[in-house]
Amino acid sequence: MTTAEQVLVRPGRARAKRRVNRRSLAGYAFVAPALILLVVFALGPFLFTIWVSLHSWNMLTPLTTMPFEGAGNYSYLLNDDALFRETFGNTVYFAVGNVVVSVVLALSIALVLNGPIRLRAFWRAAFFMPYVTAPVAIAIVWRNILDSNWGMLNGLLARVGLPEQPFLDSLNQAMPSLIGVSVWHEVGYYMIIFLAGLQAIPYDLYEAAKLDGASTWRLFWTITLPLLRPTMLFVVVVITLSSLQVFDLPFILTQGGPVNSTNTLVMYMYETAFKFLRMGRATAMAVMLFGVIFTMTMIQLRLLRERE
Amino acid sequence: MNTSYAIRPAVTTSLKYLLLIVGAAIMLTPFAWMILSSMMTSSEILARPLTWFPAHPSFDAYRGLRDAIPLGRMYLNSMFVTTSTTIGILLTSSLAGYGFAKFQFPGRDVLFLIVLATMMIPFFVVLIPIFYMVSKFGWVDSYPGLIVPNIATAFGIFLMRQYMVSLPDEVLDAARVDGASEFEIYWRIVLPLSTPVIGALGILAFVFQWNNFLWPLVVARTDTMWTVPVGLNSLRVYASSAQVINMQMAGATLGIIPLVIVFLALQRYFVRGIALTGIKG
Numbered sequence: 001m002t003t004a005e006q007v008l009v010r011p012g013r014a015r016a017k018r019r020v021n022r023r024s025l026a027g028y029a030f031v032a033p034a035l036i037l038l039v040v041f042a043l044g045p046f047l048f049t050i051w052v053s054l055h056s057w058n059m060l061t062p063l064t065t066m067p068f069e070g071a072g073n074y075s076y077l078l079n080d081d082a083l084f085r086e087t088f089g090n091t092v093y094f095a096v097g098n099v100v101v102s103v104v105l106a107l108s109i110a111l112v113l114n115g116p117i118r119l120r121a122f123w124r125a126a127f128f129m130p131y132v133t134a135p136v137a138i139a140i141v142w143r144n145i146l147d148s149n150w151g152m153l154n155g156l157l158a159r160v161g162l163p164e165q166p167f168l169d170s171l172n173q174a175m176p177s178l179i180g181v182s183v184w185h186e187v188g189y190y191m192i193i194f195l196a197g198l199q200a201i202p203y204d205l206y207e208a209a210k211l212d213g214a215s216t217w218r219l220f221w222t223i224t225l226p227l228l229r230p231t232m233l234f235v236v237v238v239i240t241l242s243s244l245q246v247f248d249l250p251f252i253l254t255q256g257g258p259v260n261s262t263n264t265l266v267m268y269m270y271e272t273a274f275k276f277l278r279m280g281r282a283t284a285m286a287v288m289l290f291g292v293i294f295t296m297t298m299i300q301l302r303l304l305r306e307r308e
Numbered sequence: 309m310n311t312s313y314a315i316r317p318a319v320t321t322s323l324k325y326l327l328l329i330v331g332a333a334i335m336l337t338p339f340a341w342m343i344l345s346s347m348m349t350s351s352e353i354l355a356r357p358l359t360w361f362p363a364h365p366s367f368d369a370y371r372g373l374r375d376a377i378p379l380g381r382m383y384l385n386s387m388f389v390t391t392s393t394t395i396g397i398l399l400t401s402s403l404a405g406y407g408f409a410k411f412q413f414p415g416r417d418v419l420f421l422i423v424l425a426t427m428m429i430p431f432f433v434v435l436i437p438i439f440y441m442v443s444k445f446g447w448v449d450s451y452p453g454l455i456v457p458n459i460a461t462a463f464g465i466f467l468m469r470q471y472m473v474s475l476p477d478e479v480l481d482a483a484r485v486d487g488a489s490e491f492e493i494y495w496r497i498v499l500p501l502s503t504p505v506i507g508a509l510g511i512l513a514f515v516f517q518w519n520n521f522l523w524p525l526v527v528a529r530t531d532t533m534w535t536v537p538v539g540l541n542s543l544r545v546y547a548s549s550a551q552v553i554n555m556q557m558a559g560a561t562l563g564i565i566p567l568v569i570v571f572l573a574l575q576r577y578f579v580r581g582i583a584l585t586g587i588k589g
Contacts, residue, residue: 023411049434137559150553158358189582269432
């Protein structure tokens with residue numbers, strides 16, 4: 001490059017570089033507020049949780065004096081804490097039940113609403129409405145509806161001549177009742193997601209298959225379900241994630257009873273932390289539940305990617 | 309013509325409507341019962357055989373509520389906390405979303421990966437450290453304590469970024485040539501062009517924050533800081549005997565009504581917002 005060219009080019013380059021730097025600075029400025037908040041209120045606390053889980057701490061003594069336990073909290077929970085195992089089992093029971101029932105119902109309703117149907121907007125609104133209501137409020141309503149002595153549902157059963165049920169007071173029926181209320185609360189949300197997925201399936205695929213004489217049932221298994229796979233996996237991931245963290249509904253409906261049959265991991269963690277001030281143990285629970293959630297999500301996302 | 313062909317569609321159609329009618333009845337009856345029983349006397353609610361309508365509809369239960377819980381204060385707190393948190397989420401998310409979508413800067417992709425990783429952290433995992441921090445800040449039982457930890461969400465940033473990537477660069481560059489500052493471009497051009505995603509995120513955040521329970525339960529200590537869900541929870545404890553079921557139902561009705569109104573008014577945006585967030589998930 002000759003000197004003349006350098007003279008001609010350099011100021012332009014310098015200006016361009018300054019402009020790029022200014023734009024870089026602007027970029028940092030735009031992302032800074034959110035990133036700082038995320039580091040302070042999510043990422044930092046996440047690391048803090050892992051650190052505390054290796055110690056014994058009651059939140060009142062200074063952090064610097066808390067005794068190191070190593071894996072002590074973890075081995076206690078896994079080996080010696082029957083309630084931890086029980087709440088873990090309950091949480092998995094709740095999540096599996098929730099996934100199965102919600103997916104079947106939400107998909108059925110979405111399939112019906114995706115066809116030619118009158119009053120579509122009304123049905124859609126009716127199924128979706130519970131989702132926007134506060135879990136605490138609807139749990140209070142359902143607690144009264146399901147009450148074994150004077151609940152509305154038993155009044156209804158008695159009216160049609162069926163035997164009354166103990167529902168939330170029974171070891172066997174409490175968890176199914178809890179799952180039922182949860183499905184009632186959220187099925188409309190998953191229905192909307194399925195509807196959006198169904199509408200993305202090109203209609204001419206069905207036309208072509210129908211010309212070949214395929215039955216409705218065959219259309220569902222060979223076209224709808226395979227093409228709905230991404231939506232299906234998304235819904236399963238979301239229900240699994242939210243079910244494993246369930247707190248509000250059982251906290252109000254049953255307080256974990258009867259005899260811990262509906263006690264969930266997050267409820268047990270809340271109690272361990274804020275009632276008994278055992279922060280090390282509570283954070284160890286949080287870390288383990290996070291591990292489960294993280295692994296499940298990764299497996300499910302891997303499944304999703306494999307087929308794409 | 310073979311008769312079975314004519315009959316089968318009719319059968320399927322009636323089955324479809326049967327599913328919808330039974331389903332909708334199950335969805336809506338609890339709401340109807342909640343409102344009806346909130347206007348009954350407690351003995352009417354307990355009566356067998358079951359009666360559906362109050363003989364003398366009354367608002368006594370609602371009046372009784374006022375003595376049991378600080379209803380007005382709860383509403384005010386919920387309104388204030390939910391609105392400020394939602395505005396905070398929209399601001400931080402749209403700023404960061406724009407920064408990630410339309411600027412080149414060293415470390416950008418790493419920072420965005422950090423945001424995506426943060427999206428994987430559920431709230432219960434960070435509950436204890438956040439409470440500890442908030443208590444060190446002296447924010448327990450205060451509005452900052454209720455609001456500040458929630459005003460940035462990784463999901464919001466992700467959603468905004470995905471939408472803003474597709475905004476036309478030419479429009480932004482044209483504004484730059486005209487001498488607009490970067491903030492003016494964000495405020496006057498980017499935000500107005502992003503109303504669909506802002507609406508979607510705004511509605512979802514509002515519903516989530518209004519219904520939020522675990523965090524306010526931990527951080528709101530005295531009844532002056534109660535939000536509606538926390539107040540309803542203590543109503544459950546205060547009024548657990550069968551004699552005050554109508555008060556519980558009245559409280560639930562008042563807790564639910566604001567969101568049902570928001571939902572009925574903005575139904576279209578709800579559905580669009582879920583489709584937008586769900587599919588791109």
